[in-house]
Amino acid sequence: MGIFDRYRPLLDSYQAMRATGIDPLVTMERVLSPTEAIINGRKTLLVGTNNYFGLTFDQECIEAAVEATRAEGTGTTGSRMLNGTYAQHAALERELADFYGMKHCMVTTTGYQANLGIISTLVGEGDYLVIDADSHASIYDACKQTQATIIRFKHNDPASLEARLRRLKDQPGNKLVVVEGIYSMLGDTAPLKAFVDITKRYGGYILVDEAHSLGALGEHGRGLVEEAGVLEQVDFVVGTFSKTLGAVGGFCVSSHDGFEALRVATRAYMFTASLPPAVVASVRAALKVVRRDGAALRARLWENVATLYDGLAAAGFRLGPEHGPVVAVLMPDQTTTIAIWHALLEAGIYVNVAVPPATPGGLCLLRCSLSAAHSRGQLQHVVETLSEVAQRFGVLETARKRAIAG
Amino acid sequence: MRSAHKFKVYDFTDPVTSDTDLPPREQVVAEIVQRLEPFRVDARPITGATVITKDLNIDSLAVMDMVMELEDRFDISIPLNDVAEIHTVDELAEAVLRKVGGR
Numbered sequence: 001m002g003i004f005d006r007y008r009p010l011l012d013s014y015q016a017m018r019a020t021g022i023d024p025l026v027t028m029e030r031v032l033s034p035t036e037a038i039i040n041g042r043k044t045l046l047v048g049t050n051n052y053f054g055l056t057f058d059q060e061c062i063e064a065a066v067e068a069t070r071a072e073g074t075g076t077t078g079s080r081m082l083n084g085t086y087a088q089h090a091a092l093e094r095e096l097a098d099f100y101g102m103k104h105c106m107v108t109t110t111g112y113q114a115n116l117g118i119i120s121t122l123v124g125e126g127d128y129l130v131i132d133a134d135s136h137a138s139i140y141d142a143c144k145q146t147q148a149t150i151i152r153f154k155h156n157d158p159a160s161l162e163a164r165l166r167r168l169k170d171q172p173g174n175k176l177v178v179v180e181g182i183y184s185m186l187g188d189t190a191p192l193k194a195f196v197d198i199t200k201r202y203g204g205y206i207l208v209d210e211a212h213s214l215g216a217l218g219e220h221g222r223g224l225v226e227e228a229g230v231l232e233q234v235d236f237v238v239g240t241f242s243k244t245l246g247a248v249g250g251f252c253v254s255s256h257d258g259f260e261a262l263r264v265a266t267r268a269y270m271f272t273a274s275l276p277p278a279v280v281a282s283v284r285a286a287l288k289v290v291r292r293d294g295a296a297l298r299a300r301l302w303e304n305v306a307t308l309y310d311g312l313a314a315a316g317f318r319l320g321p322e323h324g325p326v327v328a329v330l331m332p333d334q335t336t337t338i339a340i341w342h343a344l345l346e347a348g349i350y351v352n353v354a355v356p357p358a359t360p361g362g363l364c365l366l367r368c369s370l371s372a373a374h375s376r377g378q379l380q381h382v383v384e385t386l387s388e389v390a391q392r393f394g395v396l397e398t399a400r401k402r403a404i405a406g
Numbered sequence: 407m408r409s410a411h412k413f414k415v416y417d418f419t420d421p422v423t424s425d426t427d428l429p430p431r432e433q434v435v436a437e438i439v440q441r442l443e444p445f446r447v448d449a450r451p452i453t454g455a456t457v458i459t460k461d462l463n464i465d466s467l468a469v470m471d472m473v474m475e476l477e478d479r480f481d482i483s484i485p486l487n488d489v490a491e492i493h494t495v496d497e498l499a500e501a502v503l504r505k506v507g508g509r
Contacts, residue, residue, distance in 0.1 A: 150486035152474055167483045
């Protein structure tokens with residue numbers, strides 16, 4: 001038995017797809033702006049890049065990155081524990097802690113590592129990690145790395161969380177509940193107030209991953225913790241730099257004394273090189289933009305959400321349950337999903353394909369994500385093109401479409 | 407939402423809460439078998455010896471979802487850590503009975 005034999009079914013299905021002329025793994029030949037790139041030689045509208053504020057091409061962020069590279073070089077070539085903590089890393093941590101009004105912050109090299117490292121280190125043997133069933137892969141991977149006991153509750157279901165904490169109430173050991181602000185696949189938000197109340201009633205800790213909600217939710221863009229009014233009760237907030245902040249990296253903030261111990265206990269923080277100066281500088285600049293211009297960018301983002309979500313709903317598509325920067329379009333099956341995705345790409349529109357096991361409930365999705373940088377015209381074009389393509393594949397009923405058009 | 411997806415509606419949905427009504431082993435096996443019915447691949451009936459992820463067309467997520475339902479049905483905690491060690495219907499029934507007994 002060869003070392004790759006276990007992946008035979010994966011490889012077979014990938015090759016079967018390529019044989020039909022569709023390669024689901026695209027290459028961005030040249031990215032032109034937050035909303036456009038050249039793919040397969042064609043100018044393509046990007047509607048699946050998590051670039052919620054469109055800051056990847058922000059002039060201040062670019063200048064900060066260029067300047068930092070000239071001043072401090074291309075990389076730190078070392079761990080935060082050794083030679084990889086520059087003044088800028090510490091400054092970014094202070095600025096993030098200040099943004100959330102928390103005492104402590106740790107910056108990690110990716111958002112994935114923030115969840116993997118911090119969650120797996122916060123709990124240990126004898127503790128309980130209580131996670132939402134639809135948690136991101138980085139949270140599931142943290143479950144594999146920790147010695148804690150893992151309990152899953154039904155997605156976004158406070159009664160299910162409560163039942164589990166009640167069953168554990170006489171067990172010694174800490175309980176850490178992990179939820180996400182906005183879930184990455186269906187774009188639904190957590191009933192966070194209820195989760196926080198229940199967790200606190202049972203004496204647990206709660207960690208909220210705001211990867212998709214930083215900037216998008218809350219009066220100051222602090223995410224669902226701010227929108228739900230629970231910022232002060234939440235124990236840990238995790239976030240990423242690779243979405244609204246337009247770069248790469250992750251962080252965790254907390255006001256708990258003792259948090260700094262994680263710097264010398266979190267393997268995913270200790271045994272990897274720190275972020276390069278350019279990234280730290282662009283993230284600091286992006287955070288300034290969020291604090292200064294966030295309200296306007298957020299308003300534009302939500303206008304765009306409404307244009308796409310309401311447009312697709314009116315056209316007769318089945319969508320994720322609520323308005324949000326992630327708009328999931330439900331497809332009937334995997335073959336149709338991939339065929340429509342490919343037809344969209346040929347028509348110059350890029351969205352994400354999301355199929356099981358990456359999706360909840362065995363759903364097949366065309367996952368769209370919005371940006372403040374999209375124009376209304378671009379999104380109307382998406383609604384029209386997707387409707388046309390979906391009709392061609394028999395996903396939208398013609399009568400419904402005619403009724404809308406009439 | 408996710409758990410409702412592939413599962414059928416069953417008859418015994420009242421949670422077992424008091425220690426006096428310890429379910430007999432056959433009942434636990436029957437309830438597991440019923441929840442696994444939608445994943446049967448051929449005419450062979452599902453029995454205690456059925457290897458859940460090998461003999462049935464079920465992925466690990468659906469197994470975890472079924473375990474979550476069993477937790478609520480019997481008012482017990484079955485950690486994911488234990489699920490990795492469970493292969494057959496009988497082993498799952500054993501795990502449920504052990505938890506119910508120790509509750």
